[in-house]
Every structure is written in C-alpha cells, then in structure tokens.
Amino acid sequence: MAVYTVYVPDFGRRALQSDAEKYAALPDAVFVREGFSHAAFFLGPFWLAWNRLWIALVAWFAIYFLLTIEAPKVLSGGSIFWIGLLLEFLLGLEGNSLRRWELARRGFRLTDIAAGLRRSDAERSYFGRALRAIPPPVPTPKISDAAPAFAPPPHEVVGLFPHPEDAR
8 A cells, every 4th residue: 555645835925824825735635655756766867857946956967967978987897786776775765855855845735645556545545534624615795696685675665656556
C-alpha cells in the first residue's frame, strides 16, 4: 500500500480561514508519495525538471560537471562510476523530500496523509474525508431570489385610491 502526503496552497496564511477558501484549495492539492522514487533514480535530471525542482537541478548539473571534468584528474574511472551511481541512488531516496521542500518553499502546507493501493485510491480517500469535513460554501443569494423589502397585502391597492371597488 502506498502512502502519500497531501499539500494544499496556503494562500499566504498559516491556516485557511473560511470554508470557501478550503474548497478553493482542494483542486490544487498535490500528492507526494513516500518512499523511494524510481523515476528520480533512473531519470534524474529529467525528473527534477518535470517536478520543477530548479535549485536541485542546478546542483545536479554542478555535481556532475565536477564528476566528469575535474574528478578524472584525481580518481579512476571505476570510482567515478560508483560515485555517480551513489548520487543517483541518493536522488532516488531523497527525491520526494526535495519535492516536499519545494512545495513548502512555494507556499503549500501539509494538510493530510492518504493511503491506497494506487494514487487514485489515495485521492478518493483524501477528497472523501476533506469534503465531509468542510461544509459546502453557502451561495450568495441573487437579487431576484431575495424577498422584496416591502410587499403590500394582496387585498389593498397602493397609491392614491385606498379601495379598488370605489366608484369614481
């Protein structure tokens, strides 16, 4: 069973104040899987770019630049291979932690933890709990739906003639 942490936008506050803001944050929820990331291990820089982890991508290029240009001057080819493989393994282990760090930096906050056999099961579980916990926002009434401020009784005529049956 996979475990996901769920992040929603913070809208610049530590807690969402109204129910409407909580509803507005639900479509932007981001699910980050816990554990080893195979995609980060096998597709390192592409995975970093896909998840918009620009700072980590620049660091990845800097480290691999040092490994390919400077390291051959002091290390053997086999040791450079194992160092590169170890760095990719480290990226696989910590890739999702980098995503969580980037989400926190962009103003998202941890809101829940969801589990399921697949991501869709975890999403269904989270959204079911979230929608039960948040009462639906009350729609603002339209002017045509609002009751009139003054409604005359149906048997009286409003105006200069108090009784409709009076003859002229």
